Amino acid sequence: MNLDKSKKRIAKKVKMGFQGYPQIAIEYFGTNPNCANEVSIKFTLEEGAPVQEERFSSKDDVRENEVIQSAIVKMIERSEAKTVLQTAGVTQSQ
Template identity: 65%
Template sequence: MNLDKAKKRIAKHVKKGFKGYPSISLEYFGSSVECATEVLVTFTLEEGATAQEERFTSQTDARESEVIQSALVKIIERTQAVSVDEVAGVSVK
């Protein structure tokens, strides 16, 4: 899947807002607000359940990595997430 298509599909899910569970939260981290070198994906099956986390790292900006963005789309699809939340911007570590 190409980068633009993956980013649009993720944005479409995020735009829907919270619709219930299962839900996925995406948060980008980096050494500066310009470059996100890590993505934290948090999956919650139901309210009150323990969240599962997975991290993806990149030498370059993870938001511009076709491999990482495509993997995020696949995770959303395979978990059948009803809600997808994305923390705005890049959190500096």
């Protein structure tokens, strides 16, 4: 899947806000605000259920990695997530 198309599909789901469960939360991590080297995708089946987490990392910015962005879209589709949340910006990693 094309990088721009993946980013748009993720952004569209995020823009919809909370729609119920299942829910996916996306958070980017990096050593500086301009480059995210890691992404965390957390899946919650229902309220109070244990959270399942998947992480992807790259030497370059994961937000510009077509394979990783396509994988996130596939995770959203396959889990039939009603809600997709995304933390703004890049969280500083230690």
